[in-house]
Amino acid sequence: MSDADRVRLYRTVRLIRRFEERAIELVRAGHIVGGIHPYLGQEGIAAGVCAALGADDVIAGTHRGHGHVLAKGADPARMLAELCGRASGLNAGRGGSMHAADFGVGVLGANAIVGASGAIVTGAVWARRRRGADTVGVSFFGDGAVNEGMLLEAFNLAALWRVPVLFVCENNGYATTMPVAGAVAGSITGRAAAFGMPATVVDGQDPEAVRAAATAAVARLRAGGGPELIEAATYRFDAHHTFEHQVRLDYRPPDEVARGRSRDPVAIQGARLSTADRAAVDAGVERELAAAVEFALAGPEPDPADALAHLYASGLTARTGGG
Amino acid sequence: MPRLSYRRALTRALADELARDETVFLLGEDIRVGAANVTAGLLKRFGPERVRDTPLSEQAFTSFATGAALAGLRPVVEFQIPSLLFLVFEQIVNHAHKFPLMTGGQCAVPVTYLVPGSGSRTGWAGQHSDHPYSLFAHVGVTTVVPATPADAYGLLVSAVRCDDPVVVFAPAGALDVRADVDFAALAPVPLGRGRVHRPGDDVTVVAVGHLVHDALAVAEELAGEASVEVYDPRTLYPFDWDSLAESVARTRRLVVVDDSNRSCGIAGEVIATMVERVPLVAPPRRVTRPDGAVLPFAPALDRAVQPGRDQLRTAIHHVLKDG
Structure with missing residues (x-):
């Protein structure tokens, strides 16, 4: 890996880390209503996978989706404005944290229905390739999704029709509060094997390891291979959702949390940079996020009179609720 | 032809x-x-x-x-x-x-x-x-x-x-x-436009799908005693409220025959909307599947829970008499 790639990868994990920390501050300050599902601790996966993709490739993510959207290249300022529900946000204030999308950079949306993105990405990639593009796609999901029938059906369809989709399972150990051991019969990679899909297990805390695995998989996809699965072992540093900051749920032993947090993807990647490079990246990210917060909070509130704008692409207007 | x-x-x-x-x-x-x-x-x-x-x-x-x-x-x-x-x-x-x-x-x-x-x-x-x-x-x-x-x-x-x-x-x-x-x-038919199949003066019968043919048959049977207008919405959403209101404003009597279960079926919406918009001279009637219907297997049972011509005749007689 070149020094520039190494620095770029660090920049992405650092950007996601600080974005999430600033977002949590905005939740606490009341600027982001409804809270967020923090991606803290899992930054290396979005950063490493998206580093293996090109501008024409497409991804779809999850309710814990900020990292994917940012890593694929969405503007952090418009993303933060979206979280704050502003008309200047990526989705004009109509999506919020769980549905942030930026079709311009190939982000078909964070998706809050667990296991939903696999079939959508498969269809999108198949369609783009039918129209002559060289697109590959990535469907991100958590360990909780591997028991959803919809996702397993998508595995089958992608494998059957050899659609080049990289299925990335971020195994952070818990589906909300349910540990993997309490939810997953067999194994996650075994699900891939059942459909004849190659599967790789990677250390999700090491951004370069993720990037290497994703780069190799994407090369096989572009060479005409069928779909593949990467299971990235990771740990969620913070709550399932920020509501846990008020209501402490007791499901992760403190020593496990401490152990999990000791392997920090930002620290791991940062240690690979010179002190000067790292300081320069950190300062740049701080400047960008300071501007992003300012942009987000200065953004106009959407007009309630247009609450259902964009409901229909055909231009159909719905009846009002009356009164 | x-x-x-x-x-x-x-x-x-x-x-x-x-x-x-x-x-x-x-x-x-x-x-x-x-x-x-x-x-x-x-x-x-x-x-x-x-x-x-x-x-x-x-x-x-x-x-x-x-x-x-x-x-x-x-x-x-x-x-x-x-x-x-x-x-x-x-x-x-x-x-x-x-x-x-x-x-x-x-x-x-x-x-x-x-x-x-x-x-x-x-x-x-x-x-x-x-x-x-x-x-x-x-x-x-x-x-x-x-x-x-x-x-x-x-x-x-x-x-x-x-x-x-x-x-x-x-x-x-x-x-x-x-x-x-x-x-x-043969040509495209615009979405959201209803159609009068048979003009009439005394009562508007809104019939959905295959029930249009039942309504036309009943209207013909009753031709000696009443002039029945048969209105086919064709598109249920968005519904062509204006053209239906025009029909009902002329006849001022309304019957809906709809193969939905009764609660929250489209017949209820048609009646509610017409009552909001048009003064009627008789309480409107609807013929539907019963509440919560599951179609039973035996042919006589299957028919018993679908809207039938006898029910439609009865409903028409009611709205003609009640006014």
Whole structure:
């Protein structure tokens, strides 16, 4: 890996880390209503996978989706404005944290229905390739999704029709509060094997390891291979959702949390940079996020009179609720 | 003038749209052989990339269609059995329908869902005899229920060309309808426009789908005692409220016959809207399936829970007498 790639990868994990920390501050300050599902601790996966993709490739993510959207290249300022529900946000204030999308950079949306993105990405990639593009796609999901029938059906369809989709399972150990051991019969990679899909297990805390695995998989996809699965072992540093900051749920032993947090993807990647490079990246990210917060909070509130704008692409207007 | 059957009208609409627009493709179970007798011959003419037979994976192929639509194609998804719409209600409502709004207008999802054989087919019992069009009208997905071959052709063509998801219910009770049709005059029928099949002065009967033919028969039987106007909404959502209000404002009496279960069926919405807009001289009546109906197997039981001509006659007599 070149020094520039190494620095770029660090920049992405650092950007996601600080974005999430600033977002949590905005939740606490009341600027982001409804809270967020923090991606803290899992930054290396979005950063490493998206580093293996090109501008024409497409991804779809999850309710814990900020990292994917940012890593694929969405503007952090418009993303933060979206979280704050502003008309200047990526989705004009109509999506919020769980549905942030930026079709311009190939982000078909964070998706809050667990296991939903696999079939959508498969269809999108198949369609783009039918129209002559060289697109590959990535469907991100958590360990909780591997028991959803919809996702397993998508595995089958992608494998059957050899659609080049990289299925990335971020195994952070818990589906909300349910540990993997309490939810997953067999194994996650075994699900891939059942459909004849190659599967790789990677250390999700090491951004370069993720990037290497994703780069190799994407090369096989572009060479005409069928779909593949990467299971990235990771740990969620913070709550399932920020509501846990008020209501402490007791499901992760403190020593496990401490152990999990000791392997920090930002620290791991940062240690690979010179002190000067790292300081320069950190300062740049701080400047960008300071501007992003300012942009987000200065953004106009959407007009309630247009609450259902964009409901229909055909231009159909719905009846009002009356009164 | 040549005779056109309802089924062949659907086939012709699909063939014409496949020929006209290369972004259109078909997806569904057993469509290569045309098990539902609608797609017969299309594989040979358009090939397996555009007439795509699927495994029994309704959830995956429904969301695959969403993804393909997000990438610029216009999928038509056939469901052999109306009850399968319950399986994919999630994929249609949570994803296909919600994406344009949730993304702030970044995308369109032009998918057509075609159900060639909705409602009772006599003897297909509880899990193959539903007629769930009111559910889609309720969530705001464009919903059409053509009654005649020409409307089946014209509405399916318009559905394929629509930039939003559209569900096309072809009632089993209408599939064998044949009509004299000038093939050269077959044309798109605009979505959201109702039609008066038989003009009348004393009462407006709103009939949905195959029940239009029952309403026309009853109107003819009663011709000596009352002048019955038969109104076919054709599209249930968006409903052509203005043209129905014009009819009801003239007759000032209203009966609705609707193959939905009674609670929250479209008949209730039609009556509520007309009562809001038009002074009536008699309480309106509706004929529907009973509350919570599950179609029982034995033919006499199956018929007993579907709206029938006797009930319609009774309802018409009531509104004529009550005023």
